[in-house]
Amino acid sequence: MPPFSPSAVFTEWGLSPVLFVLVVWAAGLYLYAVWRLRDRGDRWPVGRTLAFVGGGLGTFFFATSSGLAAYDTTLLSVHMVQHMLLSMVVPVMCALGAPVTLALRTLPARPRRVLLAVLHSRVAKVLTFAPLTLAVYVISPWALYFTGWYDATLRSDLLHELMHVHLVAVGALFFTPILGVDPVPGRVSHPFRLLMLMLTLPFHAFLGVTVMGQTTLIGGDWYPSLKAQLPWLPDPMADQHLAGGILWGSGDLIALMMFVTLFVQWVRASQQEARREDRRLDRLARAEERTRDRDGAQEREQATTVPGAPRR
Incomplete structure (x- = not known):
């Protein structure tokens, strides 16, 4: 392999057949569902499509097919960049794309009932239980x-690819109820969502510091044996120190972006709730006004009626 450089991320491409097929199918099904909605005259936000296809699936393809994938078993620091993309960026962007909502609006009746049954099942409620998803997300790394x-x-190539899928799956279970807009179980109030995100900050920092302070190499003799074959590789311990710093710094940076996203969602939800409350109060005011008008009309009719006069 040529020496690693930032440009190698964009030049050393290679396809993982299974993951590539998954990306193509997921993007195709999503875009087909969007086309069906628009074909029947319904609207679907462009931002959601860009988030899911471009942000989520695009980042997944980049992380598993670009130079990051070419060097992810050669340099632990490169793997750590890939790890953060797969465990945080991909799940969040896919959640913002609202794929479950899109499926519920486009699936035929029978598959829609199956999907609703899955969403309301006890297994789904357990898998999206906030304390459990937080524990799995923290313990997994x-x-x-x-x-x-x-x-x-x-x-093992198979275990390596399964690890990529695992990182995305664990991130999706944790972030979808917090930042997603889909009607999935496990959704909690915005203050509790904010608390859940805050709990991830010390986790990334502590994990990164622990990796930086390790006196034993992660991966055993894998990286030293590679250095014997590729002299341009840095010292494995120095690269592991860099990997811990990437985990620490990027975790805080991505979490900050998530805080901003959650805050915007919170503000929008508050505005929508305020508009709903205004409409409810308007309906009550109109109902009271109609009642007063009806009572006033009855009183005027009674006042103009001559006592004892025959009714027609």
């Missing part, structure tokens, strides 16, 4: 890097 799991993914 520790289990990956401080057990033999990561070393096994370096030596």
Whole structure:
């Protein structure tokens, strides 16, 4: 392999057949559903389409097919960039694309009933239970890097690809109820969502510092053996120190962007609630006005009626 450089991220491309097919199918189905909506005259926000196809699937394809994928088993620091994209950026962007809402609006009756049954099932409620998803999201990287799991993914292509899917799946379970707009179980109030995001900040910092302070190499003898074959590789311990710093710094940066997104959603939800309350109060005021008008008309009719006069 040529020495790694920032330009290599954009020049050393290669396709992972299974993941590439998954991306193409997911993008095709999403775009087809959007076309069906517009064909029947319904609107679908362009921002959601860009978030899901461009932001979510595009980032997934970039992380698993660009130079990041070419060097992710060669440099731990490159893998850590890929890790953050797959575990945070991809799930959040896909959640903002509202794929479940789109499916509910376009699926035929029977598949829609199946999807609704899945969403209301006990399994879905357990998998989206906020404390559980937070625990899984926090524990998963520790289990990956401080057990033999990561070393096994370096030596098996199948496990390596499954690790990519795992990172996205765990991130989706955690971030979809917090930042997504789909009607999935596990959704909580905005203050609690903010608290959940705040709890991830010390997690990334502590994990990054722990990786930086390790005296043993993550991956065992994998990276030293590669350095014997590729002399341009940096010292494995120095690269591991850089990987911990990437995990720490990028985690805080992405979390800050999520805070901004959640705050905007909170403001919009408050404005929508205020508009609903205004409409409710307007309906009540109109109903009271009609009642007063009707009572006033009855009183005037009674006042003009001559006592004892025959009714026609």
